[in-house]
Amino acid sequence: MTDIVPVLARADQNLTSSLDKLFELLRIKSISTDPAYKAECRKGAEWLVTYLQSIGFDASVRDTPGHPMVVAHHDGATPDAPHLLFYGHYDVQPVDPIELWENDPFEPSIKDVGDGRKILTGRGTADDKGQLMTFVEACRAYKEVQGTLPCRITILFEGEEESGSPSLKPFLQANADELKADYALVCDTSMWDRETPAIAGALRGLVGEEIVVTAADRDLHSGLFGGAAANPIHILASALAGLHDETGRITLDGFYDGVEETPENIKASWDTLGKTAESFLGEVGLSVPSGEKGRSVLELTWARPTAEVNGIWGGYTGEGFKTVIAAKASAKVSFRLVGTQDPDAIRQSFRNFVRSKVPADCSVEFHPHGGSPAIHLAYDSPVLTKAKTALSDEWPKPAVVIGMGGSIPIVGDFQKMLGMESLLVGFGLSDDRIHSPNEKYELTSYHKGIRSWIRILSALAA
Template sequence: MTDISPVLDRADANLPSSLDRLFELLRIKSISTDPAYKPECRKAAEWLKAYLTSIGFTASVRDTTGHPMVVAHHDGASAGAPHLLFYGHYDVQPVDPIELWENDPFEPAVKDIGNGRKVITGRGTSDDKGQLMTFVEACRAFKDINGALPCRVTILFEGEEESGSPSLKPFLEANAGELKAEYALVCDTGMLDGKTPAISAGLRGLVGEEIVVTAADRDLHSGMYGGAAANPIHILSDILAGLHDATGKVTLPGFYHGVAETPDDVKAAWKKLDAASEAFLSDVGLSVPSGEKNRSILELTWARPTAEVNGIIGGYTGEGFKTVIASKASAKVSFRLVGQQDPAAIRESFRAYVQSKIPADCTVEFHKHGGSPAIQLPYDSALLGKAKVALSAEWPNPAVVIGMGGSIPIVGDFQKMLGMESLLVGFGLSDDRIHSPNEKYDLTSYHKGIRSWVRILDALAA
């Protein structure tokens, strides 16, 4: 590694102007899921292209069947340094309900929230415009001081992450030769807490299923038919209740095939984070862990598979009371996967289980919603090790290696389609209120995020 103190100093000096640039991007209402904002999504893509071009990247806006991609390239100073692909997304979630926002969601500001803590307010601050700009501003600091980047860098910014990324896989397939690098860097993640940076080594996969149980051909009077006619709500309740046994384990046949135990040394490292896990439930008004017995909260959320009911609909749900036996009842069920669990096999097992519970004169329909495998990066990866040292040099506490309960399908696509290992580093915090009113991004996350990428780029170049 080289002396990067001048680059870090420049990142500090650039902070006021970098905030101005971030605010310009945040003011663009790039809501991907609403067709009314299609011009705004293109405007955000064009803004990013222009800014990347201004700091020496060869950048372009690429049309897709949906919102455009931004692709940019920059050579590295050393021929021996790795080629890195950095991924982020410029689209944002809708702002509804607007009345719950304390300020205009598209008029960002720096706000003092007490105890010396300042935050950047507005939609997209944490997810993901603020995060992606930490990397871009790190590149700018290198260019300002050295006139070059330490590594060869390709950037891919998409505009449909918040609406399911329908154009992403076709784009990766069509441009695999151009986008393939040695490593992918993904910033859409967070820290353990405000002083402890984190590298995510595991991402859970996802299978979503909606089931609709139909009994009679119409709603029935419960006094006239109760006790004789099949009740789809009863059937559905029995199905859902049977998904777990008394120990909290999922009962589907073959569900745990491909699920490995977390290594003892990793569990020991996570045990040191008990304070963070204790606050995890108390912050949402709970205190007793659910799920599999004799597992820590961190293991349950980072390294174990789950079956969760996300919604139930059936019968009369309006004001007052209506004594009917509904003809239909439905539920939305999701499975978070780990290790080598096969999404297709999990879906097949679930459907077979549901079918076994349906009476002969009733029917069930299935509607699938997504299916992606888990991603597990090697805990002893050299890439991870270099990033851990670099992050630990920047923050008050040493970097930790964690898992993630959520899913980022692009990481799996990079692995399967482009053969790339990914480094997942982000600087969001659990109270950033992403997808909710009053989204924010800590000013420290933004500032030290820029400095962190400077250190990581330098470490990877070495």
């Protein structure tokens, strides 16, 4: 392991110039969803290439049918150094409603907010320009002190993350050999709190289904046919209600195949975070946890699978009252997956379950809406362990390994298309107002984020 003390010291010395560089990038209006800012998106890509070249990367702008990618390479200190792919995005969300911003969203500043805290203000500070620059500046500090990097680094910055990444999968397919590495590093995530860094060790997968149950060939008068004709709303509602038993477990055949119990030491570490059912649900006006009985809210949202009805409709729903038996009833249902649950198997089990509830003289049709497996880095993974130790050495409190209830598509793409697991480390906070007016990024997140990546690179190289 290289001596990182002088590298950390150089990062501290560079902070002012690092902020100057970040602010240059933040002033570029790289809004990917609005065609009016196409030139600004290219300007953002070109700025990154120029800066990466200035610190020794072989960097280039790569055109796509949409906004360009940035790809950069740097050798490691030794031929057998680990190869890491670092991913971030330089595009940003639109700023509307502009009247709610306290300052020009593309004129970043440093603001003192009291209690010794300072924040960086402006669109893209947290999502994702500030985050990606923590890694770039860590590389800069390493180069200035050591003359090289401890790991072989490939960088991929895209310009369409905020608009659905339409060019990303084709780009990964076309450049798989160039981009494949030992591990991917993804920075578009958050800390647990201002003093506690976090590694997202798991992302839940997703299966979506739309269901349409059809009974009679037209809507029926409930006075003439009620009690005799099948009601598709009743049929669908009964089927959906049967997805869970009285303990909150999901009743589909084979649903829990591939679901493993979270290790006790990991659950114990989550318990120390102080997130109770009351504090978690109280934020949305609730207090009683749903889902599987006997599990904490963090386990339920990070490590357990779900079945949720996202919408249901049928019959007359307008003003007033109309006594009909609907001909059709529809619903949208989603499943969050964990472990090695198979999206295709879950979809088929759900369809079989619904079909078993539909009478012979009625019919049901299904419309799929996406399907992706869960992503999970083994809790005893050497990469995770090294990164956790490195983060714990930098921040006031030890790093925690958390789950994420949602999905980050790029992580699944890296796993499926490039065969790489991802280490998700970011320094955002829940109040950074990403996608909203007055986006901000803590100065501490930026400064200690740079130092954190220096420590992580050193640890992974060892």
